[in-house]
Amino acid sequence: xxxxxxxxxxxxxELLSLPPRLRILSDKIRLPDxxxxxxxxxxxMPDFACVFAQTPDGSILLERHYKHGVGRIDLSVPGGYLExxxxxxxxxxxxxxxxxxxxxxxxxxMGSYVVNGNQGCGKAHLFFATGxxxxxxxxxxxxxxxxxxxxxxxxxxxxxxKGEIATLTSMTAIALxxxxxxxxx
Amino acid sequence: xxxxxxxxxxxxxELLSLPPRLRILSDKIRLPDxxxxxxxxxxxMPDFACVFAQTPDGSILLERHYKHGVGRIDLSVPGGYLExxxxxxxxxxxxxxxxxxxxxxxxxxMGSYVVNGNQGCGKAHLFFATGxxxxxxxxxxxxxxxxxxxxxxxxxxxxxxKGEIATLTSMTAIALxxxxxxxxx
Numbered sequence: 001x002x003x004x005x006x007x008x009x010x011x012x013x014e015l016l017s018l019p020p021r022l023r024i025l026s027d028k029i030r031l032p033d034x035x036x037x038x039x040x041x042x043x044x045m046p047d048f049a050c051v052f053a054q055t056p057d058g059s060i061l062l063e064r065h066y067k068h069g070v071g072r073i074d075l076s077v078p079g080g081y082l083e084x085x086x087x088x089x090x091x092x093x094x095x096x097x098x099x100x101x102x103x104x105x106x107x108x109x110m111g112s113y114v115v116n117g118n119q120g121c122g123k124a125h126l127f128f129a130t131g132x133x134x135x136x137x138x139x140x141x142x143x144x145x146x147x148x149x150x151x152x153x154x155x156x157x158x159x160x161x162k163g164e165i166a167t168l169t170s171m172t173a174i175a176l177x178x179x180x181x182x183x184x185x
Numbered sequence: 186x187x188x189x190x191x192x193x194x195x196x197x198x199e200l201l202s203l204p205p206r207l208r209i210l211s212d213k214i215r216l217p218d219x220x221x222x223x224x225x226x227x228x229x230m231p232d233f234a235c236v237f238a239q240t241p242d243g244s245i246l247l248e249r250h251y252k253h254g255v256g257r258i259d260l261s262v263p264g265g266y267l268e269x270x271x272x273x274x275x276x277x278x279x280x281x282x283x284x285x286x287x288x289x290x291x292x293x294x295m296g297s298y299v300v301n302g303n304q305g306c307g308k309a310h311l312f313f314a315t316g317x318x319x320x321x322x323x324x325x326x327x328x329x330x331x332x333x334x335x336x337x338x339x340x341x342x343x344x345x346x347k348g349e350i351a352t353l354t355s356m357t358a359i360a361l362x363x364x365x366x367x368x369x370x
């Protein structure tokens with residue numbers, strides 16, 4: 001393998017600050033070959049957790065709701081932004097219970113992924129939870145009106161192929177969870 | 186299924202404009218239940234295309250490079266932002282050839298996904314290309330120094346499990362392409 005060098009960040013300016021959701025930064029960078037990049041933008045957003053949750057009979061918990069970033073009604077896995085200083089697993093458990101009323105017995109992290117390799121846009125922590133069972137009412141303070149659905153894996157795959165899963169994070173969680181080669185424990 | 190209503194966007198303010206890479210907007214929204222949300226932020230970024238490209242012997246083209254949004258060296262599939270008015274397939278073919286020197290015979294769209302269901306952050310168009318062969322030198326004007334690798338599917342899965350695939354888009358393309366149930370043609 002070739003010897004690759006990281007970039008060096010020389011300074012950072014803040015262009016916009018909208019706490020707690022969004023900060024826009026501009027980094028001045030020195031590349032390994034000595035070139036200077038004056039304005040490399042970063043989009044700083046909170047990390048979030050998403051959950052592919054399966055019940056003992058193999059059904060998967062999905063949410064149907066209008067998503068403003070998509071501009072239409074779609075199907076998503078439960079999830080949301082982490083609270084300040086919240087651990088990803090704790091946030092995943094909280095979001096699953098708030099949004100669906102379910103808790104799960106076993107939790108497996110399928111990876112933590114930077115949303116945009118150039119600009120950042122936060123990190124997605126993707127969980128696979130099994131033994132999910134309803135223990136509570138939904139107590140969701142999200143702005144979206146949400147319908148909670150139980151679907152079989154084949155129905156989820158059909159929905160994906162029809163384009164009903166509109167967001168990258170939900171699609172990643174589903175594609176990883178339904179491929180046994182990626183889920184090792 | 187319940188009757189779900191879309192949100193109504195009443196007005197939009199521009200908070201930051203850094204063409205062609207980034208605009209930050211604030212939407213004033215009326216929810217279906219009549220509540221008004223004064224500041225729902227949107228992050229407008231260019232759409233991009235990513236390619237899971239496989240050679241006739243089943244090897245997969247990956248790139249090893251420092252990514253500033255990640256802050257370390259990682260493995261990605263080839264891809265990049267679309268140019269203005271560029272079709273996703275055209276952008277995917279261009280990025281593959283610029284970054285690796287490869288062209289491919291058959292192209293299949295594995296879906297187009299909004300990066301963030303709330304704030305937007307652009308759309309990812311994910312392609313599966315087969316019959317990839319080297320036809321050209323690399324002529325990449327990206328800032329990153331990049332090493333192009335050919336890896337077998339099992340090696341890619343091992344790299345994913347070890348956390349070497351650090352970005353959501355690359356992981357989605359790989360997880361979808363390596364799951365035959367999602368790739369229907």
